[in-house]
């Protein structure tokens with residue numbers, strides 16, 4: 001099967017720093033994949049390249065048969081790839097529901113004439129937008145929270161709103177940048193269940209950046225490891241766990257013993 | 269949740285008496301009647317006229333905001349505002365047309381403020397050259413009707429005053445085009461750069477207007493275009509004035525200018541009404557949500573599929589088109605247009621209206637426009653008039669025994685308009701940085717939820733029984 005996302009030899013330099021160095025990654029449709037690596041490995045930069053926020057220096061990115069190179073972020077979104085942000089970037093003054101409604105923008109018929117004359121089509125679309133946004137909020141477990149100002153939600157819930165907002169554009173693929181960061185263990189377990197439901201119930205391919213090895217090992221079918229901008233390994237969780245280069249990359253920078261207990265905590 | 273509602277209900281019982289529609293409605297009617305009666309009895313020859321009218325007229329002009337905030341039924345609010353706009357103000361205007369003039373000016377500035385609010389308040393784009401679009405509208409009409417010896421006049425391209433209504437649309441169109449042409453290169457810039465470039469653009473339009481009398485005379489340069497056309501007064505309006513005059517036993521000496529002024533008043537009210545509807549519809553739409561998203565986080569907005577440049581251009585063009593329409597009306601009302609009317613300080617005043625009122629909110633912006641315009645055109649001017657009147661009669665303040673005559677002319681209140689302006693802004697920024705009426709839409713939504721009024725705006729979320737499946741894209745499986 002052809003990969004849904006096919007990234008080849010992608011490179012991005014910031015001045016003298018090569019944040020992403022000749023990275024090749026393929027993402028299978030309907031899969032849950034993880035991208036891991038130490039801090040500063042270039043994971044977020046990779047997401048920013050994919051979603052058009054940065055332009056790659058070299059390399060190709062083909063998504064669903066179309067090249068992503070040169071597309072603006074809104075065009076990438078319209079092409080069916082959506083994302084969340086490592087540091088939550090909700091529209092803080094808007095309500096939770098409005099946040100999700102904005103996520104639908106690329107799927108809407110935006111017409112000044114219809115907006116000003118309030119045509120039947122416009123009203124129907126507005127009803128649909130609200131309905132779908134509240135359905136999505138229920139899907140991520142935030143039923144009834146739609147009217148709250150997003151700033152006032154607890155951290156874990158804000159991450160869920162971001163996911164609902166990203167799902168609002170009916171993406172084929174969703175990029176989650178450290179979606180469980182800042183969550184307590186129970187929230188993390190719930191979030192993992194949510195990621196699975198995103199794939200199983202909505203049929204959306206999931207790619208996540210994660211530091212929490214329980215999440216990575218617990219739900220991903222395929223893992224790519226970045227270090228200093230380069231892909232140093234990829235494979236199934238079992239392969240990655242026993243890969244000496246990965247262990248070295250992590251042990252080289254983190255306290256010994258962190259990897260071991262985390263990899264064994266695969267109870268979820 | 270329970271604690272909160274108990275607290276709220278105990279506070280609510282205290283306020284309940286005042287919140288009774290009958291009580292509040294009675295107070296409102298009394299308030300308006302008292303203001304009208306005072307204004308009706310004021311006499312220009314009275315020594316204290318400027319002082320009293322400064323106290324009373326703002327109270328009347330601000331009453332729509334009190335009416336809208338009062339806990340009375342919607343139809344009652346509507347009836348009061350209609351009575352105010354279509355009976356009371358025209359009546360007062362027939363007695364003293366300076367009131368009409370003032371309300372027309374307020375409408376002109378309110379329209380400009382609402383347009384700028386789309387750009388600054390909704391989309392978060394700081395535009396310091398907004399007055400340029402107003403100039404474009406004003407010159408569009410003035411060039412085609414002015415008696416100055418421009419290329420239009422010499423070649424017989426002038427149009428008659430009856431083309432006015434058509435030219436409102438033309439003004440909208442031309443200003444929107446100019447907005448897009450300016451926006452295209454500029455809207456890729458961020459924040460402060462945008463402010464600087466638009467500031468330059470505003471000055472540029474003024475300089476062009478100042479210099480486009482050579483080699484071909486379009487704008488008559490710094491002398492300005494005089495004798496600008498006015499829309500013809502419909503016969504029924506003039507007849508109406510005469511009928512009311514005889515019915516109420518008024519003696520109106522200036523029937524024709526008064527009818528003209530009334531016509532502008534109704535045009536101004538109509539255009540403000542249209543602008544309010546347009547702004548509200550934009551606000552409550554995917555376009556308005558996209559603007560808010562851009563204002564709050566550009567990166568997140570574009571990543572969520574909002575095309576930044578296109579939506580910013582739309583905001584720019586919409587704001588510009590409001591100014592274009594208002595410009596046509598302004599040119600016709602003044603019958604004179606010159607580059608001086610479109611200076612940077614005007615752009616800043618309009619921005620001040622948006623800030624004072626509450627950025628992003630329509631009602632707040634209107635309030636800001638009313639307050640700042642009245643401050644400029646009524647309060648400070650009247651204070652100066654009052655001081656002059658007292659000076660002329662050699663009024664002495666008792667107790668301290670101060671001769672008003674000794675008050676230096678340099679210190680007339682009208683002369684420190686900008687000082688007061690600056691102070692007002694500083695005070696606002698310190699005490700109410702979000703403006704007097706910040707973001708009413710969201711505040712109202714929250715209030716509505718508190719009072720458990722379920723309206724169709726929020727009911728979709730309540731429908732929790734619907735299966736999640738409707739959130740699923742039907743073709744998701746094909747991926």
Ligand SMILES: Nc1ncnc2c1ncn2[C@@H]1O[C@H](COP(=O)(O)OP(=O)(O)OP(=O)(O)O)[C@@H](O)[C@H]1O
Pocket residue numbers: 014017019037038039040041042043044045046086
């Ligand atoms: N806009 C930028 N300009 C300059 N350098 C950048 C920029 N964005 C990222 N970098 C650098 O690129 C490197 C990779 O950063 P990136 O954010 O992709 O790391 P990451 O793998 O997401 O790390 P973390 O786990 O901490 O989120 C870092 O050294 C970072 O400082």
Ligand SMILES: [Mg+2]
Pocket residue numbers: 043044045086
């Ligand atoms: Mg990162």
